[in-house]
Each structure stands twice: as structure tokens, then as C-alpha cells.
Amino acid sequence: MPRFEPWDGQRASGIIAEHSHLEGATLPILHALQETFGYVDAGAVPLIADALNLSRAEVHGCITFYHDFRAHPAGRHEVKLCRAEACQAMGSDRLHAEILSRLGTGWHGTTSDGNATVEPVYCLGLCSNAPAALVDGEPIARLTADSLEAALSEARA
């Protein structure tokens, strides 16, 4: 089963309505939309603006401020590689170069088969066992290019 549903404005309106009573509902809504569709479609902007009595500019500004929210569909699996200092101290720069070359893509890029999108993050809190990664939210400590490959083929299965 695919992880994400195709964009559907009506479904999005339903999700927005479920959360619009919250204090500061914008982020919970955006997270819920991205969790459902894998990204935040531009069509969500007027829907959120209407529901929360905000301007479209405010909603657009919010979406684009945060690294997490994407404007376009991503790969089937999300790889977050930590680029922060504790991982650097364990050679993450070299490791990332190898991983990206194996995957044949760059930061924020998606592999040609659409299997994985690679995002940089700054710290996953696994710093005593660096380098670290998250694959679809599952942590990998003492990351190697091979252990990432294994995790991705497990996720594909």
C-alpha cells in the first residue's frame, strides 16, 4: 500500500476541520496534511486561510518558513541524515558523500526510482552513537552506507 494518498481538496478540508478548534492550529494542520498526502499542496493554502481566518500570505509564509513542509510530493521513503557537529566528529561529511553518490541524488533530492528522498537535519539526539539517520521516522545509530541501504531495502519490502 502506498504511504500517501493523492491530493484531494475535500479530504484536506476534512483534516483542516478536525484541527481548526486548536489554539495555534496551523502547524498541527500542516503536519496532518503532510502525513496524509506526503506534502502540502498549494491548494491547501486558501482552505487553511479560510478555516483559520488568516490571509493566504500568512499561511504561505508559515509553510515556507519551516524546513519540514514540502511543496511537492517526495519519494516513497524519507531519509533524514544528521549533518550536525556530533555526527561531523564521527566522519558524517565523508559518509554523506558516499551515501548520496550511491543513491545518485543530492540533498533534498529523490532517487530516480522514486524510492527515497534525502533531507539534511541538524541533530536527531543520537549524538553519543553518531553518525545518525531517520528512515521514515525509525532511528539508525552508528550509521554506515551499508546499514542505510539495508534499512531502505527493508522499507521497500
Next chain:
Amino acid sequence: MSTAMSITLYVPRDAVALGLGANRVARALFSGAERRGLDVSIVRTGSRGLFWLEPMVEVATPEGRVAYGPVTPADVDALLDAGLAEGGEHPLRLGDPEKIPFLARQQRLTFHRCGVIDPVSVDDYKAHGGYRGLEAALRLGPEGTVGEVRESGLRGRGGAGFPAGIKWNTVMLAQSHHKYVVCNADEGDSGTFADRMMMEGDPFNLIEGMTIAAVAVGATRGYIYLRSEYPQAFATLKEAIANGIAAGVLGDDVMGSGKSFHLEVRLGAGAYICGEETSLLESLEGKRGIVRAKPPIPALKGFLGQPTLVNNVMTFTATPWILEHGAKAYADYGMGRSLGTLPIQLAGNVKHGGLIETAFGITLREVIEGYGGGTFSGRPVRAVQVGGPLGAYFPDHLLDTPLDYEAMAAKKGLVGHGGIVVFDDTVDMAKQARFAFEFCATESCGKCTPCRIGATRGVETMDKVIAGISPEKNLTVIADLCEVMTDGSLCAMGGLTPMPVMSAITHFPEDFSRAGDLPVAAE
């Protein structure tokens, strides 16, 4: 062998343990025990923070718990055959986990339950001393509770070190029908994981701490603003809050006191700046995480313009112990104006990384050599960064500095959130200094010019230094730029980025002149 006895095993669900295969170990233990006809129950705990030993499996025996680690799924059959269920001998046997020197030497006030209990069980939490702090707070009343926090000397553990009692008092005295308690769980500093460990291993300690704060300042609603990079902590917190509501320790009538406290966990979205409290509040309100100018301070005008107590996870989680044992008992730990214990996080290129909770005053060298056992690579330590990406890089000759807010400041460093990242002698400090600017450029909220423009100019200028283009002149430009950022930035993001940069230049000048002064092409 008798099969009648039920055996309790403990396997961590902490993110590091999971990242090292703890779920596979738990499954192997369960099926291995089943094949042997053993009646086994597995409790998923947090981690004790001895991370080089994870996944660390423990078994309850009549003599107390016995630990084994690091355990891989491949070890499980041999362990069960060796009698793991009775604490039997095996090369991975570590014995009583609390006698492992790394742990035995610590003073765990805040973390004493972490890795021991089932994190989402209210009963287990109470059985290990939980909710005695809140009981004391309800007895003492708001003034008494705030007084205890003030007397304990507790300072904000997020990095700024502001006296918690003063902040609590300000919110308590603020006049409003709606007040909020907000926990800053946007633990973005590299090398820090104490908040994550606590939220995954003993979330009720945070919930109790926030409830104590709410009762003290008169708030009825609270939020935990958690970074999205911590999906395990998010799941654990949600489960704990739901269990807390069911058990009556959260909700309309907290422990029968008649006081109400509603708590919710909210996810950030990958912005480091949202660890800054005013930016966090903007984000919590659903806006871009742009820093607010102070005053007004959040204690008077915070979330949705109401008086709001914002504290870090480690600040809230220190308070149940303080209320239970009294301010004086807490203040007996520490040195100078840094009282109590500091949960130190040892990370990076280190052999024995993990959580070290100990009284303020321990030196960096004691932490890195005494606890850490040197580098993971086995090479000499060259630099340590203390206090996250905005903290200073210290060379060997500063490692005898005690971890104390004032002593670190005197050496132009900071304690921050207590994270220590160790680098061996392969580190290139010019690259680290460049990264500090790059990180600031990526994560700046963009409100003030020194930070927004300064960070980008810093990267460009550092690139020239690295390329050997008039390094001396360009280092002068960087020093000048850093002065502007320090003095002119609105918050610590731009204000402290110069700290890693200038400490790298000051203590490791040889890394900034390697390429030599090459002839420069006309620009």
C-alpha cells in the same frame, strides 16, 4: 529447570537503543524464551544513558537487576542458554547496572527513574517515588512552591541559566484569567539528548514538573513544544499524557485537588530557531518562528498574549525532586551560583558516550577522560565543543575548566544545555568555524540584520580564509563581523554564533593559515 516462575526482562525503547536494534533484540528474546517454555514478560523502558552498552537488556532477579550489553539479536540464543533469565554468566553480563562505574559515580536526582521504569505507567512512576513532589506543592501552595524553587537555586537548564524561581514568581504575580505553562522541548543543539532521553524514559517526571509549575503560577493549560526530529518521544509523550488523564493526574481535577491542568504536546517543524522562547511561542501560535523583541517578556505577555511560563525540559524535571526533598537538599549540590545537578551529555567522537548527571563543578577533563574514556577513534582529543552549535570550541589546555555557568563564561564559553561534543585530531577547525556560520545562515529567522546578513557574509569570508586569500585581512573582517553579530543581534542565534567561530580562531590559529598567503586575483 522450573518453568513456573514468571521472568521480567527490561529492553529499552529509547531512540538510541532502537537505532541499535533493540526491537529486534526484544523480538528475539520473546521468541527464544517461548521456544524454551519460559514465561517471560518484557518491559520496554527508557535508557539509563550508557549508550555504548545499548541495547542493554536487564533481568529482574531476587538479588536485583542484572544487565547484559550490548546485546545483538545474534547473541540472544547464547544468552538464554547461559541462563540470562536467572542472571547467569555470559561474556556480555554487566552485573548490577547501578554498580557500573559510569553510573555509580553519578548523582542522579532528575534521572533516577530513567531506564528503570515503564515510562508510560502512572503506577510504576508512583511506585518509584513519583508525584510526591506535586503532593508537596499542593500542600505548600503557590507562594511556598515558588519559594522552594527560588531557594533551590535552580537556573534555567535550556542554556540561558536564568533563575527559575524569579521567572515562576513573575508569572505567579501576573494578573490574568488565562495563564500558560509551556515546555521548550525543541532540543536542537547538537550533542544534546537529555530532554529526549527523559521524554522517552520518564515522561511523567516532565508531566509532574509542569503540573507543579501550573499549580504554582496559576495556569490551567500547558503545551510541550517538541521538535519533529523526535518521533519516538512524541509517541511516548502522547501515550503518557493519555494515561495521565485516565489516572486523574491530569485534567479537570488533578489528584483530587480541585485544580485543573490540561496538557498537550505539539510538534515543531524542523526550525532550530524555535528553541528560542519567543520564536517558540510564535510557532506555537501557528505563525512563522520569528523572534519577538523583548520586552514584553513572555512571563507577562507570552502565548496568545497571556502570562506564560516557558522552561526547558530539564528545568521542569528538576522540580519534582526539589519539592519532594526540599530546596536545601538540592542546593547542597553544585558550586558558586550553579547549584544542583547538571545532566551532561557526552557525545561525538567518544568511547563511552552517554548521560552523566552530576553536581555542577566537574571539570571537562573529568567528563571526557574519566567518564568518556577518550575518543572512539583512539586518536588524541583535539577540540571539544561545549553547549551546542553556539558553544565554544575548547582546546586541551582549557579542559580543566569546571562546568559552572560563571567559570565557563570566564573562559568565553558556555554551559548551554550541557552537551559536550568531542573531536579527535583529524578535525579541521576552519571547517568547523565555517559550519557555525553556515548553520546560522540556514537557521536564522531573518528578523535582524546582523544575524541574517552576518551569517552569510561569514560563510563567504571564511571561504576566502580557507582558500588562502589574504587570511589575515579576512580574519580581521571576521572578527569585526562577529563583534557586530554579538552586540547587534536580537537573540542568541546571531549573538552566540561568534562563539564557536572566534574560539576556533583563537585556540586553533594554525588551522586558519594552512593555505598560506597566496597572491590574490583582482576581485
